Amino acid sequence: MHTSILLTVLLTLVWLPLQAQIRVQTDSSSTPDRVIYTLVQQQPEFSGGMNKLGQYIQENLRYPKAAQAAGLAGRVFIRFLINKQGGIEKVQVLKGISPELDAEAVRLVASMPNWLPGKVDGQAVDCLYNLPINFSVR
Template identity: 35%
Template sequence: MSKIDLLDQKWIDLVFEGKNEAYGAYALRQDTSKRNLFAMLALFAGLIAIVATFLIVNVASEAIARAQAEHETEVTLEQIEEEAEEQEEEEVVYEVEELEQLVAEETVMNSEKFTAYEMEDDAPEQVTKTQDEVAQSDVAIGAIDYDQGSDEAEHVLKVNEKVVDEVPPAVEETKVFDVVEQMPQYKGGDQALMDYLNKSIKYPVIAEENGIQGRVVCTFVVERDGSITDVKVVRSVDPSLDKEAVRVLKAMPKWIPGKQNGSAVRVKFTLPVTFKLQ
């Protein structure tokens, strides 16, 4: 079998020998080689364009990165030089100020004169008394010696009075604590508190007729004397139940007050009041 060249037009003549060559297929077969050549050239051109674009992008990226690195290096060197100059200027100023201060101190020290203490000839001779002589005398020994009726004595009395007057008055503590060392407690304990609530609560007629029940959470302040103040509802169930819970808590007898550092203080207390139909 002989080798067939696809670009050669002879095989087309062999195929269409004795046939209608005016038919369109013959014309298409004649242009096949041209179309194949154009397709191969277009493919090679596209590949070359892609490779060239890739190389150009890489070269441009490297050039931009190199330029940025050089710019950053220049800026960093300029900043380092400026900082070094500023530090040198600050150090020079500090050294000059320190030297001026040292010179001023030395000048003051040199200008001061030492004055020797001279004993006066007319000064009274100090007499030292023995312990027995002091015990027999009527003179009182203290931090300040003064004669009764003298100006010095009056001055000392005024100083004492002034010190007494300057003592700040005791300020009543008004802070309300949430937690203290010894929390307030109902007299008789929790069981006595439950008994009081069960005995004192009068179920509202409206709530009872409508079948309303639930737990009303209230807060109040136990004062230093154990009395109850500032009763508030923090979780409501029904206005009638809330009103009854507040009434009962306000009517409670005095509690045992809470204590902090051994002293009675005001303490905020939270207590739920449960309303339940039988």
């Protein structure tokens, strides 16, 4: 029985520091004046959650007519920074489809309202976020 308790205590002492290390990562573009995280303890969140984010995208996405007529479809992967105040910055295409669809995905994300920022140790931090934007011809 004492072995079981000792093993539990040892695992806890080893696991908790490892868990803290796994849950937080900084980006290579960080500077001493501005730390930018890629992985945080509390992820940034669109105000209202994922359902509201989906609704925002559905209501604000403008499928370019030329791309739609050409049957262009797929997923544009966007990366952006959510700052400590929840504002959107540094919107960029990670993987695109076409110049028209890529530009629309960037416009859509850049015009989003503020998010709830990511947090580390309860403090709001600058955090990178990746978001796929789907374009489908219906």
